[in-house]
Amino acid sequence: MRQNMLLESLEQCCGGVHSLRTQVNKPSQGTCQQCLPSLESACSKQAEQVNARLQKGLLELREEEAQKESRLNATLQQLLHSSHEGNARLKLLEEASGLRVMASGAADSRVGHQPTQRPGGLGAAFSLGVKPFPSGLKEQEVTSPLDMASMEKALVAIATELQKVHLQLSRVIEQAGTSRKNRGDT
Numbered sequence: 001m002r003q004n005m006l007l008e009s010l011e012q013c014c015g016g017v018h019s020l021r022t023q024v025n026k027p028s029q030g031t032c033q034q035c036l037p038s039l040e041s042a043c044s045k046q047a048e049q050v051n052a053r054l055q056k057g058l059l060e061l062r063e064e065e066a067q068k069e070s071r072l073n074a075t076l077q078q079l080l081h082s083s084h085e086g087n088a089r090l091k092l093l094e095e096a097s098g099l100r101v102m103a104s105g106a107a108d109s110r111v112g113h114q115p116t117q118r119p120g121g122l123g124a125a126f127s128l129g130v131k132p133f134p135s136g137l138k139e140q141e142v143t144s145p146l147d148m149a150s151m152e153k154a155l156v157a158i159a160t161e162l163q164k165v166h167l168q169l170s171r172v173i174e175q176a177g178t179s180r181k182n183r184g185d186t
Contacts, residue, residue, distance in 0.1 A: 068179055072172060079168050086161045093154050 065179075065183075068175075072175060072179075075168065075172050075175075079165060079172065082161065082165055082168075086158060086165065089154075089161075090158055093151075093158070097151065
């Protein structure tokens with residue numbers, strides 16, 4: 001009997017829950033249909049805002065990339081210019097040292113300069129009428145200490161310029177590598 005009473009009260013509760021559920025579902029179905037257009041409009045507004053922010057961000061990234069590219073191009077132009085200047089200086093230095101050697105050679109021929117004979121050298125062979133055999137060694141012009149000092153200064157200046165160019169090239173290569181990584185290029 002007790003079980004019957006429990007079953008009966010359970011059925012009443014289930015019936016009450018079922019009627020309560022139907023009562024709750026009726027207004028909510030109507031309200032959901034009314035809320036749907038407002039939810040759609042709110043979502044579309046948010047999507048438009050996000051799209052506008054994305055477009056703005058892309059535009060900023062493109063502008064930043066263009067600025068970086070122009071800075072890299074300017075740096076490369078500077079490097080190219082300094083490289084040309086270094087080459088021109090080196091050419092002038094080579095021409096100047098070549099002119100000094102030719103000028104000293106011309107002065108020696110005017111004076112009638114004969115190279116100093118080494119003991120046991122070819123001087124005795126010439127006096128005996130023997131033809132000398134050609135050796136791989138050539139006479140080298142000895143420059144004065146002033147010329148050596150100026151040449152050394154010029155070479156140090158060129159080496160310094162080349163180190164600067166090398167450093168600038170390293171920076172440009174490093175910047176190009178990081179910009180490729182940022183863009184996703186590998």
